[in-house]
Structures are given as C-alpha cells and as structure tokens.
Amino acid sequence: MTQITPHLTRLVTSSDPVPAPVQAVCRLSMLDWMACGIAGASEPVSRIVRAQVLEEEGARQAVLFGGGRAPVRAAALVNGTVSHALDYDDTHFAHIGHPSVAVLPAILALAEQRDTGLPEVVDAAAIGMEASVRAGIWLGRAHYQAGFHMTATAGAIGAAAGTARLLGLPDAQVAQALGLAATRAAGLKAHFGTMGKPWNAGIAASSGVEAVQLVARGFEANPDALDGPHGFGATHFGESNDPGIDWQLPQVRHKFHACCHGLHAALETLGALDLAAPEVAAITLRTHPRWLTVCNQPAPTTGLGAKFSYRTALALGLTGRDTARLSTFSDALAVSADVVAARELVTVMGDESLTEEQAALEVLRRDGQRLTAFHDLDAPVDMAARTDRVQAKASALLGDETAASLRRLIASDRARAADLATQMEV
C-alpha cells in the first residue's frame, strides 16, 4: 500500500535536477507532441473545442494550436484535445497512457503566461510526465481495466504535479493541489473511438493546472484525497502499487506509423528487411492473438479501415508508401490496385508465444530466398536513432523546414516558452 501523495510531492519539490538523459527524452517528446498538435489542428474535434473556447474569449494568456489565444486553463484544454486528435502522440506502457498530451499542454500554457525559459519548461515537463506515469503505476492495471482512461486520470495528476513544479509550490500546497486535482480527474474509456477520447486528454491538462492555480491562490483542499479512505485510489479501483524511484520517462515510446498501435511492430519488421512488392512471393506475419480482433481487417475499403489492417498496412509499406504520413492512410490508397495486389501476398496468424509489443515476419522471395524479421517495441532504443526517427516523423507531418526549425528551438537553452508558442499558432 504505497502512499502516492508524499511520493509525488517529493518528486515535485526535489532540489535534485532532472537527469540529463531524462531531459533529453522529454525534449524529444516535446518535439513529437508539437508535431502532433500542429498536424491535428484542423481535425473536427479540434475545431469544435477551439471554437467553444474562442467564443468564451478571455485573457490572451497562452496560444492555441491552430491559432488564437486563451486563458491558461482553456489553452490546456484545447491543446490537450488537439494534440491527441490524431492519436499519433507518445505512449507509455508502464501504465498504458499518453503522457505528453495530458501534461505538456498545461506546462506550456502556464510557462507562456509566466514567460519561462526552456530549461525550466523541460524540467517541469519531465517532472509532470514522470508523475503521470508513476500515478498510473500506482493506480495499476485494475484501474484501466475497470474502464478509466489512464491518460485522463493519471494525466490530470501529472499535469498538476508539473505545473506545481513550474510554480515552485511548497510541499503542503503541492499535496493540496494533487488532492484537488483528484476530485476533478475523470475520463472514461467508453469514449474511445469518438471525439471524447482526445477531449479526455484536454480535460486532464486543464484540470491539473486549474487545481494548481486555485491552490496557489490560497484554496484549501484535502491533501490526502488521492490516498485517503475515500480518496481517488479507493474510489477508482486503485492498486496502490509502488512506482519505485527509477525514472520511467525514458521508456516512453513514440509512434512512427500513422495507424493503430497494434500494427507498429509488424511495420518495423518490414522496415528492417527493405523489401519491395515485386520481389515477394509470400509473407506470413505472426502477432499476439489479442490484436486479431483489433486491427486485422482483411480487406478494408477506407483509409480508416487501413489503419486497422495488417495486410493493408504491410501492403502500403511494400509498395513504397511512407506509413509515417497521415495521407498514406487515405481512402484512395486503401483500394489502389497495387496495394490490393500486394495485400494478397500477406497472411496473418496469431501466436501466443509473442507479447503484445512483438511481431515476427517470414518472407518467401520470388527468388526462393527466405527471410525472417522480429521486432519488440519494448526493446531499448538508441537515443540517436530515436531522435532521427522523431525528426523524420515531424518532417513527414510538417515538412522539413518547420520540423528542422522546431528541433533547433527545442534543443536551445536560450529559447523561451513564447518561442514555442509562436510555432504552435502556425
């Protein structure tokens, strides 16, 4: 029975600097998140939530993806929603949640209002994202299985932790802010597949920063509302697991394919082999059986369907399309002659010996040669390789010039939150 409030309070008020490798991963997630947010700004849910907030007008404290300004809380709501609209942002498997979309919108909006420099932004972002993962580990799989959207619930706690770090709140107020965020933290998996899913990320970001702003004004809340007998853990199927003190953030994973997460390991195996359709006689993909009911549409006729189809996604790769690009998963490509032909080369099989993050590919080439490839999304990834891939993804989403300019900005210790904001309104 771990008490999470003192654990997170120590993390937030620690005078130890965030280790450099953790900061580096945090900057990578910031780049990835910015790319997702800028690319998602015109999605229908993004337009609706932004329009509602802009109709409310309000102090122009922080910028919105897609343009316009709003109070910090409202900007966190919009930018959390927008950056999760494409479902292309980062994931952490320790708790199964999306740390960036729940935490970074709150940090960036508050940092912009306070004209914070990038090093402090990275520090608060790393603490907030780390806190969201640890809160999620503390809540445990039972919380997620019960129906709670971890991104929304653990995310609100993380957003509160990160913004409390940015404000430098003392211990007693950090605990109260976490407690107050706990009474506001909410989000149901029942909205998966609807606009409600990205909105859940937005409400996490906005609830976290709202709780911190109130406590910073003198609002007095129960500092034990996460852990106490009627606290968030007790009421939300929490397991009270010990999250440990090792940094979790470096294990965050970025998506490199604009489709269902279940397809990613398979696409990685294909990428490792550098094949083209004309060379291939037959392909057999083995994956964890759970995915067969999630993303194994055999012959989809839409781009959305292609995002949930092993055969189509592999066929897109075999015919030379870049699966990092949103436009690759279009209705037209899903039914194009070469993709449909390449799809016929692929057989998909469930394999209980694989984890959910693994895939194995067997290829018979037309020249009779047999090739195999295996990928595990959970395997450690070299930082340089990760950086290159996130950069390539940002280029695919935003174009080379914008992506390169973002990368320089996020790497600079002289940059300020306002410089990032300028990029967000593009």
Added chain:
Amino acid sequence: MTQITPHLTRLVTSSDPVPAPVQAVCRLSMLDWMACGIAGASEPVSRIVRAQVLEEEGARQAVLFGGGRAPVRAAALVNGTVSHALDYDDTHFAHIGHPSVAVLPAILALAEQRDTGLPEVVDAAAIGMEASVRAGIWLGRAHYQAGFHMTATAGAIGAAAGTARLLGLPDAQVAQALGLAATRAAGLKAHFGTMGKPWNAGIAASSGVEAVQLVARGFEANPDALDGPHGFGATHFGESNDPGIDWQLPQVRHKFHACCHGLHAALETLGALDLAAPEVAAITLRTHPRWLTVCNQPAPTTGLGAKFSYRTALALGLTGRDTARLSTFSDALAVSADVVAARELVTVMGDESLTEEQAALEVLRRDGQRLTAFHDLDAPVDMAARTDRVQAKASALLGDETAASLRRLIASDRARAADLATQMEV
C-alpha cells in the same frame, strides 16, 4: 438493470409540461438558492474561485454571485461553488445530494446568455434538478458509500439534462451530451470539510453545461457512456436502480437552520413547543445514534463547534436566538453566559428506534409540567408553510426588502433570467 440514458432523454425531450406543483417547488428552490448564493458570496472559497475566473476575463455572458461577469461555463463554476459555500442550500434524501447548487448555476447562466424568460428557466431547472435526483437514485447508495460526492456526480448529469432542455436539443444529442458529461463528472467526498466540497458543486454545474455546449456545436460522443459496459455506472459503483417516473423534486428539503443537518429535527421539536430557558428544568433529546459521532459536541467554544452541538443549538433556541441566521452560530454566542447556562439543561441520548431524520424531545418545566415533541424531516410539508419558511430564511439571510423583492421576481412569469442576474450581483 435500468438504462438511465433513455430514461433521462425521454424526460428532457418530453413535450409534456412540468406539472404545476413541481414548478412551484422549483421556484421555491430558486429563491432558497439565490438567498444562499447572495449570502455566501464573500466566503473565502467564493472569493478565491471568483478571483481565478475574473483573472481569466472572457465574454461577459453571465453574472457571478458577488459581482462580475464571465462566460456561461465559468459562471456556472463560480455560482455553484458560491451557493454551496455556506452548506445552507437544499438537500434531496432520495439520493443524498444537493440538487440546486449543481443544476441552477448552469441553467441560470445559460438562460441569461440566451435572454430566456422565467417560465422556460423554471421548466429547464425543474427538469435538470429532477434528472440529477433520478441519476442519483440510479447510481444508488453504493456509489455514495464508495466515496463519490453525489452532488458532484449526479449533479453534472442533471446540469447537462437541464441545459439540454433549455437548448431544446433533439434526442440523439441529449444522449450524447449525457454521455459526454459522464466522462467529465467527478467529485470526491474526501474533500468534505474543505473548500473542495463547494467546488465539487461548481464543477458539476460547469461540466454539465460545457458538455451540452460542445454537443450543440457538433461534438460527437458516445451516447452510451452512462450505461455501457465501461460506462459511468459500471466504473462508479452504480446500482442501476430504476428511478421510476414519479416526480422526485417535490420531496426536496430546504434547510431552516444554519448548522449541521443532524441538528435540524431537534431544532424543529424545540420550535414546536415555544419554550424559553427560564421555564425549563430539564430537556432530554433523543436522536438516531449515528448523529452522536457527528454533531454532539457537548461544550464547544466556537461558532463552528456550535453548528455541530445539539446542546448548544438547543440552548441558542431556548435563549431566543434565530437559528436560521448565520450570525447566530458565532464564537461569541457559543460561549455567552446565558447559552452556556441553558446548555446545562440539555441531555442527549441515542435512540435506535428513530430514523436519521427524526428527533424526540422531552421537557420538564419548572412548574412540573411535562411536554413532548417529535419531528420527522421526511414527513410531508404543506406548501404554504414551506413557502413561508423559505421566505423567512431568505429574510434572515438578506433582509426583508431584498427577500421580498426576490420572491416577487421568482413568482413572476413576465420576469426574465436577466432580472434574476441583476439580483445576483448585489
């Protein structure tokens, strides 16, 4: 296993008018709520939440208790918090929640923005309050016992239902708005005794109207997020009880004493006997044993302690103080000589044969006469008597002139929401 979404959707989109007696009770609750909100506007939690919202500026769509204007969602947040700050607002025992503070702030703010006439305001308010009670019955005692603050959770559903009624949303959008409110609905009893408790009422009001505003803009949400397999009921210890189709709102109860609810039946027995301290030799109060650990402080030395003290509250009544007035429960009166002397006449005993809403008083007068009185808060109350008492309470809180003017306004079918708003900024 009752499905609450179709049940509430039918209620919201019904073309039947709300029955006149239900409307009458609703108007009474509006008067009571306005009095609580105006009287609570300077409480510390009220000042903090209002200051935060005013710092955000924003469209001047709806008025705040205590002055200032804000967007509808923000006004609902502030006015829900402010009107619950004194904990003097109405209660419904069918689900154990405070219907007015969660629902009326949302209705009034949206009605003011839309320049709605009072009859439509009363219609939407009655539907919303009724929906909150029925949602609470559907969730059941298990939800409350688990640690959820019914005012906050069922209240958000009620606020969504009432504002959907005001906007005249069609069936499909009402169901989506209820579903979207379900992913935002939150509030823990862990914050009882802190500023978090009234804030929970504010977040209910604001979450409900926010969900409706988004759906009215075209936001698409899961319409089954209350009832579905991972819906709010399943994730929040819901019992799926059938709330039935009889109107629950008429059974709402207004507080007539500015102290813990556990003292009210006892104060009613005293009021029935018209006694003064000098006539009394001894008093024995019998109450349900549960209250003995809640509000039986034998000799408190503060006004706050007096609110949780049978002996002190009865002594205040015996010495002629009006227990409807907030100022009666002051530090000075709690230790005044006549109150301390009168307190010594009172003995308190637990009695398992009484319900939690009942109290029995036995008085031995100095002249040897014995008197008894019994009160049951659950017993039906004559509408004329209720009206007189709510009016007297409003007078005690606001003064006769303001109370009379409010009463006239709320009784008038020619009044508009804006007229009520003018009174709220006093």
